[in-house]
Amino acid sequence: MPKPEDHPEPPRAGRCAIVGRPNVGKSTLLYASDDPPTQVAFIDTPGLERPKGALGRVLIDSAKQGLVDCDVVVFVTEAPKASVPPRVNEKDAMVLQTLEVSNVPVILAINKVDRLKAKERLFAFIEAYQKKRAFEAVVPISATRGTNLEALLGEIRGRLPEGLLYDADFLTDRPERFFVSELVREAAMLNTRQEIPYGIACELESYREENGLLRIEGTLIVEKQSHKAIVIGNQGEAIKKISTEAREQIEAFLQRKVYLRLWVKAVPGWTRDPIKARQLAIKENEE
Numbered sequence: 001m002p003k004p005e006d007h008p009e010p011p012r013a014g015r016c017a018i019v020g021r022p023n024v025g026k027s028t029l030l031y032a033s034d035d036p037p038t039q040v041a042f043i044d045t046p047g048l049e050r051p052k053g054a055l056g057r058v059l060i061d062s063a064k065q066g067l068v069d070c071d072v073v074v075f076v077t078e079a080p081k082a083s084v085p086p087r088v089n090e091k092d093a094m095v096l097q098t099l100e101v102s103n104v105p106v107i108l109a110i111n112k113v114d115r116l117k118a119k120e121r122l123f124a125f126i127e128a129y130q131k132k133r134a135f136e137a138v139v140p141i142s143a144t145r146g147t148n149l150e151a152l153l154g155e156i157r158g159r160l161p162e163g164l165l166y167d168a169d170f171l172t173d174r175p176e177r178f179f180v181s182e183l184v185r186e187a188a189m190l191n192t193r194q195e196i197p198y199g200i201a202c203e204l205e206s207y208r209e210e211n212g213l214l215r216i217e218g219t220l221i222v223e224k225q226s227h228k229a230i231v232i233g234n235q236g237e238a239i240k241k242i243s244t245e246a247r248e249q250i251e252a253f254l255q256r257k258v259y260l261r262l263w264v265k266a267v268p269g270w271t272r273d274p275i276k277a278r279q280l281a282i283k284e285n286e287e
Contacts (some may be wrong), residue, residue, distance in 0.1 A: 014071035
């Protein structure tokens with residue numbers, strides 16, 4: 001009788017688009033597994049919501065582009081808060097409509113399940129979403145705690161074609177500066193999302209090695225002077241907090257010491273200008 005190792009699982013690889021409304025816990029994920037051999041090219045799309053001006057249209061177009069030629073989609077939502085009935089979020093319903101044009105398998109990932117005290121609410125929540133569409137799989141996760149992420153990756157793997165896309169040591173086709181600018185922007189958005197729900201961009205002006213220290217200087221771009229005041233904060237407290245959190249994330253990502261200095265600039269109307277919106281919000285070719 002053949003042993004299990006005589007028929008090892010074949011290597012698999014493919015592209016997985018991560019979609020969802022803003023602030024549900026989507027993140028740029030890159031994963032490579034040795035056993036079984038797996039390569040997933042994660043496409044982290046901008047948060048989907050109804051377009052608001054040129055910026056909104058640029059982000060929606062970018063998100064839809066992420067659905068092209070992918071092998072599987074992970075639709076991310078978040079578990080309902082105790083005060084909210086277990087029903088489909090209105091913005092999620094819009095995202096699900098967008099997914100109707102895609103013929104690839106869709107996995108429902110429900111983030112932040114650690115905050116659910118009454119687990120029976122989760123079953124009602126899942127049932128409400130399954131009435132909207134048939135999902136290939138449903139995986140409750142907690143991205144911050146790492147709960148069920150292996151199970152999610154297993155569901156993704158099972159829907160990828162056999163074979164590998166890249167050399168074993170290949171991690172990402174994005175330049176390092178892209179991730180750094182995204183970490184800065186993320187820190188800014190997390191600290192100001194109540195006052196500035198969207199419309200923050202980050203440009204890196206200086207990125208150089210100096211005496212064993214990576215020195216990074218950049219500008220956070222907002223649309224209004226009032227937004228600039230919010231990002232800076234009283235006596236600069238807000239921008240200090242943003243800078244500290246961003247620097248810590250960058251150091252963890254790059255595994256090296258970083259000096260980070262940030263400025264804030266208001267560019268009136270940039271979110272309504274299609275050219276500026278694409279230049280500032282979509283930095284796929286930044287080096």
